[in-house]
Amino acid sequence: MADTGKKNVLVIGGGAVGAIAALNLEIGGLATVTVVLRSNFKAVSEAGYSIESCDHGTFQGWKPSHVRNKVPDITRETLPPYDYVVLTTKNIPDIPPTISSLISPALPTENTHTTLVLIQNGLNIEKPILQSHPHTPVISGVSLIGSAETDPGTIIQDDKDRLFIGAFRNPHIPFDLESSKAREFVKIYSAGGKTDCAYSENVLYDRWRKLVYNACLNPICAITGLDTGRIRLAGGGIEGLVRPAMKEIVEAAAKKGVLLGEEVVGFMIEVDPLEIYLAPSMLADVRKGNFIEFENLLGEPLREGKAAGVPMPTLEVLYNICKTIQWRTKEARGLVEIPPKRNLGTQ
Ligand SMILES: NC(=O)C1=CN([C@@H]2O[C@H](COP(=O)(O)OP(=O)(O)OC[C@H]3O[C@@H](n4cnc5c(N)ncnc54)[C@H](OP(=O)(O)O)[C@@H]3O)[C@@H](O)[C@H]2O)C=CC1
């Protein structure tokens, strides 16, 4: 590959968030982007993306520099290591493949060159990677974008791309190195001038704050089938479910040393204008018959809060309902076997 001075970036998961990240990185001119696609590979490789973006405008047939239908195996293909691997798949630890095995062809476990950027919701998502790839700098991307893939390769981004980037702490790597990688990524992501991408010192604060929304509104909307506007209109939705759930997250965060302040609850309830009727990503996944990210969005903060002694009755119920929804999807996809139906008939 010719040396263009650009960073060589692999985006794994070119869906709602990954497609906009890839477009944004290419537009900035400081990165050459390869995107790994799965269900939308045929659509995008043949006709490109169709994108309607509140930040970037309208694109018909846009393609990143390279598209792949599998994570490139850099050893077998004798490719130079990527500078950044950006992971924008859903993060679903209860469904294979694991994130560590997904990234490994492009990011061998002994890697020291490539920086991994996780633009994904949830808590503790870095932990399995710090185990499997102990010398890889791992960067957190907390995204506040609103984006959806409505058909394969068709992306509608209707809320601005705001991204907080910071280093997850890896005891094997000097913090200066990790934070310089994070700052460099902010530079290449911000170069197009269309997004609001900022370096953040306090990754844990960013993640717990976002969980006030994602651990509560995502499952409640996914379970009820209602978007965030309709949840506010439906009697009992906010006072009976959303507010108590959010208070439990705020209390759990405080026990973990992250002080969010009570006012974050009211702020998150109203953060989406009611009339945009926003469907959080977990509701979008249930509607598509996809698996849901309930373990990282809900299970991890629930486990941390309970271990710290916080009563979390609302989140506990939401968690168990989500677990049964996940089982329903597993059954629909033939991943679980159930005893055959018994016909009681005549005795
Ligand atoms: N959408 C949003 O507005 C926001 C989302 N987020 C977070 O961003 C992350 C990404 O979400 P989002 O973009 O919405 O998700 P999408 O489902 O739209 O996109 C994920 C993409 O990753 C692909 N993918 C999943 N697993 C693999 C695999 N093993 N190999 C190759 N490709 C794979 C999916 O393919 P396939 O279609 O085959 O499953 C899909 O194209 C999540 O953690 C989400 O919580 C954060 C803020 C806002």
Ligand SMILES: CC(C)(CO)C(=O)C(=O)O
């Ligand atoms: C609510 C939203 C769109 C905020 O960025 C999100 O994080 C999600 O849908 O999971």
